[in-house]
Amino acid sequence: MKEISKFNAAVALGSLTAAVALLAGVTAASAQTAPGSDTSSVAGQAAPGGGSFPGSFLIPGTNTSLKIGGMAKWDAIYDMAAGLSPDINQFIQPTTIPLDGTAAHSIHGDLMNDVRQSNFTFDARTPTAYGQLNVFALMDFFGQQTTFNVNLNGVDSWTQRVVYFYGSLGPLMAGQTPSLWFDADALAESVDTTPFIGTNDGLSNRHTTIRYTYAGASGFSAAFAIEQPNPEGFSAATGATWQAMGLSGGWVRVPDFLGRVRLDQPWGHVQAVLLVRDQDVLATGTRFQDTTVGGRLSAHLNTWGKDALRGSVMLGTGLGSYLSDMGSNAGLQVSSTVGTPAVISAPMSYGINAGYTHWWTDQLRSNLMAGWSHVDLDTAAFAGLESAAAAENGLDKRHIGVTANLIWSPVPQVDLGIEYSWIQRQTQSATAFISNTGALQRLETMAVFKF
Numbered sequence: 466m467k468e469i470s471k472f473n474a475a476v477a478l479g480s481l482t483a484a485v486a487l488l489a490g491v492t493a494a495s496a497q498t499a500p501g502s503d504t505s506s507v508a509g510q511a512a513p514g515g516g517s518f519p520g521s522f523l524i525p526g527t528n529t530s531l532k533i534g535g536m537a538k539w540d541a542i543y544d545m546a547a548g549l550s551p552d553i554n555q556f557i558q559p560t561t562i563p564l565d566g567t568a569a570h571s572i573h574g575d576l577m578n579d580v581r582q583s584n585f586t587f588d589a590r591t592p593t594a595y596g597q598l599n600v601f602a603l604m605d606f607f608g609q610q611t612t613f614n615v616n617l618n619g620v621d622s623w624t625q626r627v628v629y630f631y632g633s634l635g636p637l638m639a640g641q642t643p644s645l646w647f648d649a650d651a652l653a654e655s656v657d658t659t660p661f662i663g664t665n666d667g668l669s670n671r672h673t674t675i676r677y678t679y680a681g682a683s684g685f686s687a688a689f690a691i692e693q694p695n696p697e698g699f700s701a702a703t704g705a706t707w708q709a710m711g712l713s714g715g716w717v718r719v720p721d722f723l724g725r726v727r728l729d730q731p732w733g734h735v736q737a738v739l740l741v742r743d744q745d746v747l748a749t750g751t752r753f754q755d756t757t758v759g760g761r762l763s764a765h766l767n768t769w770g771k772d773a774l775r776g777s778v779m780l781g782t783g784l785g786s787y788l789s790d791m792g793s794n795a796g797l798q799v800s801s802t803v804g805t806p807a808v809i810s811a812p813m814s815y816g817i818n819a820g821y822t823h824w825w826t827d828q829l830r831s832n833l834m835a836g837w838s839h840v841d842l843d844t845a846a847f848a849g850l851e852s853a854a855a856a857e858n859g860l861d862k863r864h865i866g867v868t869a870n871l872i873w874s875p876v877p878q879v880d881l882g883i884e885y886s887w888i889q890r891q892t893q894s895a896t897a898f899i900s901n902t903g904a905l906q907r908l909e910t911m912a913v914f915k916f
Contacts, residue, residue, distance in 0.1 A: 516530030516531065516532065516590075517530040517590060517592070518530060518532070518590060520532045520534065521588070521590070527591075528591060528592060529589055529590070529591040530589070530590050530591075531587070531588070531589045532586075532587075532588040532589075533585070533586070533587055533588075534585075534586045534588070534915070534916060535583070535584050535585040535586050535915070535916060536583060536584060536913050536914060536915040536916070537580065537583045537913070537914045538580060538582040538583045538584075538911060538912070538913045538914075539578070539580055539911065539912045539913075540578070540579055540580070540581075540582055540656075540909065540910075540911050541576070541577070541578050541909065541910045541911075542575075542576070542577045542578075542657075542907060542908075542909050543574070543575070543576050543577075543907070543908045543909070544573070544574070544575040544905065544906070544907050545573060545574070545906040545907070545908060546573055546904060546905065546906040556657070556658055556659040556668075557657060557659045557660055557886065557888060557905070557907070558659075559662065559790045559791075559861070559864045559866070559888055559890050559905075560790075560791070560792060560794060560861050560890065562888065562889075562890040562903045562904065562905045563903050564890070564892065564900050564901065564902065564903040565900035565902055565903055566900045567903075570903055579623070580606065580623070581605065581606040581607050581623050582605060582606075582607075582658060583605065583606060584603055584604060584605040584606075584628070585603070585604050586601070586602065586603045587600075587601070587602045587603075588600075588601050589601075593634070595634055595635055596634060596635040597634075597635075598632070598633075598634050599632060599633045599634075600631075600632045601629060601630070601631055601632075602627070602629065602630045603627075603628045603629040603630075604625050604626065604627055604628060605625070605626060605628050606623035606624065606625055606626070607623075607626055607628075608623070608624030608625050608626035627641065628641075628668075628671060629641055629642055629643075629671065636677055636678050636679060636680075637675075637676075637677055638674075638675070638676045638677075638678070639674065639675040639676070640673070640674070641671055641672065641673050641674070642671065642672070642674060642676075643667040643668075643671060643672075644665065644667075644671075644672050644674070644690075644692060644723070644787065645674070645676060645688060645690040645692070645723040645724075645725050645738060646665055646723060646738050646740060646761060646787050647665045647666075647667045648665075648736055648738075648761075648763040648777060649667060650734055650763075650765050650775070651664070651763035651764060651765055651775045651776060651777045651818075652664065652666075652667075652775060652818075652820065652834075653775055653820025653821065653822050653832040653833070653834045654822060654830070654832050654870075654872065655832065655834070655868060655870065655884065656870050656872070656882045656883070656884035656909050656910070656911045657868075657884060657886065657907070657909050659789070660834070660866065660868040660884070660886045660888070660907075661789065661790070661818060661834070661836060661866075661868075662790050662816075662818065662835075662836030662837065662838055662864050662865065662866030662888060663777075663779075663788075663790070663815075663816035663817045663818040663836035663837050663838040663864070663866075664777050664779070664788075664789065664816055664818035664836060665761075665779075665787055665788070665789050666789045668789075672692040672693050672721075673692070673693040674690050674691065674692040674693065675690070675691050676688055676689070676690040676691075677689050677690075684728050684729040684730050684734075685726070685727070685728050686726070686727050686728075686729075687724070687725065687726050687727075688724070688725045688727075689722075689723070689724050689725075690722075690723045690724075690725075691720045691721070691722060692720055692721045692722075692723060693720060693721075694709075694717050694719065694720050694721045694742065694743075694744070695708050695709055695710050695717065695786075696708070696709040696717060696742070696744035696745070696746050696783075696785075696796070696797060697709065697785040697786065697792070697793040697796035697797070698744075698783070698785070698793055698796030698797030698798055698799060699793055699794060699796065699797075699798060699799075699860060700799060700800070700801060700802050701798055701799065701800055701808070704859035704860050705859075706792070706793035706794060706796075707793065707802050708793060709744075709746040709747075709748070712746070712748035712749075712751060712802060715746065715747070715748035715749075715751075716747055716748070717744075717745060717746065717747070718743075718745045718747070719743040719745050721740065721741070721742050722740075722741045722742075723738060723739065723740050723741075724738070724739045725737070725738045725739075731767075732766060732767055733764060733765045733766040733767050733773070734764060734765055735762070735763070735764040736762075736763055736764070737760070737761070737762050738760065738761045738763075739758070739759075739760055740758065740759040740760070740761070740781060740784075740787060741756070741757075741758050742756070742757045742758075742759075742783060742785075743756050744756070744757060744783060744796075744797055744811075746797075748802075750803060750804060751802055751803060751804060751805075752804075752805055753797075753799060753805060753806050753809050754809075755783065755797055755809050755810075755811050757781065757782040757783030757784070757797075757811045758781055758782060759779065759780065759781020759782065759783075759784050759787060759814075760779065760780060760781060761777060761778070761779040762777065762778055762779075763776065763777035763778075764776065764777070770824060771822075771824040771830075772821070772822060772823050772824060773821070773822050774819075774820075774821050775819070775820045775821070775822070776817075776818060776819035776820065777816075777817075777818050778815075778816070778817050778818075779814075779815070779816045780813065780814065780815045780816070781813070781814060782811035782812065782813055782814070783795070783796055783797050783811035783812070783814075784796070784814045784816075785797075788814050788816050788838055790816075790836075790838055790864050790866075791814060791816075791838055791840055791861060791864065794840055794860055794861040795812065795814040795838075795840050797809060797810070797811055798810040798811070798812055798842070798843055810843040812840050812841050812842055812843055813840075813841045814838070814839065814840050814841070815837075815838065815839045816836070816837070816838045816839075817836060817837045817838075818834065818835070818836040818837075819834065819835055819836070820832060820833065820834030820835075821833050821834075828873055828874050828875060829871070829872070829873050829874075830871075830872055831869070831870060831871050831872070832868075832869070832870050832872070833867075833868075833869050834867070834868045834869075835866065835867045835868075836864070836865070836866045837863070837864070837865050837866075838863065838864045839862065839863045839864075840860075840861065840862055840863075842860065842862065842893050859892065860892055860893045861890060861891070861892055861893075862891050862892055862893045862901075863890075863891040864888065864889065864890055864891070865888070865889045865891075866886065866887065866888040866889070867886070867887050867888075868884060868885070868886040868887075869884065869885055870882055870883065870884035870885070871883055871884075877915075878914065878915045878916070879912075879913065879914055879915070880911065880912075880913040880915075881911070881912055881913075882910065882911045882913075883908070883909070883910045883911075884908070884909045884910075884911075885906075885907070885908055885909075886905070886906070886907045886909070887904065887905070887906050887907075888904065888905045888907075889902060889903070889904045889905075890902065890903050890904070890905075
């Protein structure tokens, strides 16, 4: 199927984000099948290895083809300015960048080596009377660590976690995948998995979902998804962020609803997504609700040779982690998370991201990307409720980021890369001693070996 072949091609490029997130949706070529049709990738012919698609083998006694893959990825990170703390510096969280004037901002030169982005994949395909049955799983080593400091002191026993696990039959897909909001084709390739500002990186929205995709003619497709919700936001009284299921006894009632239309053409693609969130929050002694909406437009354009221009723009109320770098800072704004808040607001959020990929040779390529995100805090509705500048100093208002890299693939199974990122964080207000801005400068290298 097309989405699996896109995944395999991306793995050959070596970035975890680009490698796994192309599975986000069922594409037009594979989305709609009729009962009894044969959708195997080779139309009944065995691929090298004995299975129905390249790299797979036939499980004895069955008609299921299985491919086991993955990569070993070594990653070295050096934070040249405003280094992040060791428990989070293996990925970029702009909301944790130390602000100018804080003690943490004076700490420079943090170095981290790890292999947590390494992964295993399992891809099983079975022909049925209703089309091809697919089951796909991906696991990496970013599971929750309870003894992180011990690991840093030489043990390095990283915990495994399930990243993706889903199944599909014809137009129907269910399981854990990136959100329908995500568009991997609109993101440039990166060494770090999370340098993207003003967009959705595909990792912060790995939702449990059920999705239906219709494939029309001439590259057109439409999809609808119901996704696991987790309303999120911040308290204007304290500046503290929250997620509904993290509140005391917190639970949610209504899922997130998303609809997408997409057009794939030889020149590239364009897609538009609509998001509706009924953020109904219930917890011990707490109850509030607000309905929020958002929209996203993304595309890529093939330019010269293998070069491509990619980009996206989004806006909406209460986007939360759908705007990955802002997270809960872009969620609901409430006067309190205790009882029924006197004021509930859904700030408008914006995100813009653009990137360009240039191939110097068939083995050597560069990517340049930039992004901007912004949250409009509803200060008028919260007059007198905020703890002066102290609370606003902890609430992010704007992020700006620029990333450039160089990646060499001496053979298709190996990627060697180096990348520089500059990301600035700006909060809603400064205090007498702490600025409302802080910047991270990061140099990162990788060595990826795929199988």
